[in-house]
Amino acid sequence: MKITDLRVHPMAMPFERVVWTAHEPFRRAELILVEIRTDAGIVGVGEISTGPQPVVCKLLEELRPLLLGRDPAAIDESWRMLFSVTVPRPGGLGGWDGLPPPLPRNQRPQFMAALAGIDIALWDIAGKAAAQPVFRLLGSTRTDVFTYAVGGFYVEGGDKFACAGELAGYVARGFKAVKLKCGALSIEDELARIAAVRKAIGPDIDLMLDMNAPHDVETSIRFAREAARFDIVWLEEPLHWHLQPADFARLAAAIDIPLAHGEREWHGQTVGAFIDSGAIRYVQFDCTRYAGFSEAMRIGRHATAKGVLVAPHSAAHIQAHIASAFGDGAHSAESVGDPRLHPIHHRIYSGGAAYRAGRVHLTEAPGFGLEVDWRQVAALKS
Ligand SMILES: [Mg+2]
16 A cells, blocks of 8 residues: 555634633634545544644645655654654755755744644554554554543633533533643632532542643642642643653652643653653643654553553544553543534544543544544635
8 A cells, every 4th residue: 555645634713712721822723634545545534733733734745745655554664754854864964865854943843743643644544454443453452441521721701610610510421530720820719719629529520630831849839739638630731841850750759649741742752751750640642732643652651661651631532542552551531521622623523432421432433433524624724
């Protein structure tokens, strides 16, 4: 089989209402689909959640000629070939070895995003070529994985305790675990929000806190020591973007809540340093943001060897296959409680993973099992 085409489909639509994390507003939903076609008629689809879309799309177009004619089954080989474009190499100066010249430094995250979409599409092809869902290709038979609902996003001018009713609503829909957006307000206000949520969901539901990097180490220690009384499963991405594994290790040693981290990392080298530091209990690499499914599996193997649980960030329709593959070495796949937060996914996909009664259920459909509504993809073109 050979790759005959790569098509790029950037999409966007405004959110019904603007919501915030501690770090940023969500004004419009964006997604890029990467469609890889083959001479066997098999079409693989990958998705990318990172922007800016024009840069990611430009890079995908530049990588397109490198993929044409290649065997789509050579997933690792293609990953290494594409990744090699990011570094200086013999003959690479000016692109004299047939690959593009070494990537400009300021395009690295967008390149890792482009690589993600290509790699996911190749895994989709591999599953379809084998007439197997991806989790079975990975040696798993587990068709359902634990999931939790993230919610409690901030709304400008909104009631800061609305999160309690919202998360209790997810529990009423069968979720056994919920994750609260946190970190945008003062420590006192956040503790009051957490108290309200814990009261609303009761003592038997798991509760995680998603911080979005608001604190330095000392502030995080102060916050986490107070928050611990609400029985918190994990503290996610607690520290500022520039803080390092050693800072996370210092935090972990000072508090009782386990740490979760990984969604902002671009590749397995940095995630591996967090795992090796002993600071984190849960690893949340997101293969739809950076580096793809293959890198997520490499990270998962590293994590499992070090006793760190795999808990992929977002896109359960793809990443639940990873959670399935790692069995008891995985904690969960993430779900959004409010489908309005992922309006593009809900318009363009049918089939694939589905939420039921606190778990994400995978189907036996080949690849990632997703049917794409290409008319919707065209209608949402950005
Ligand atoms: Mg997060």
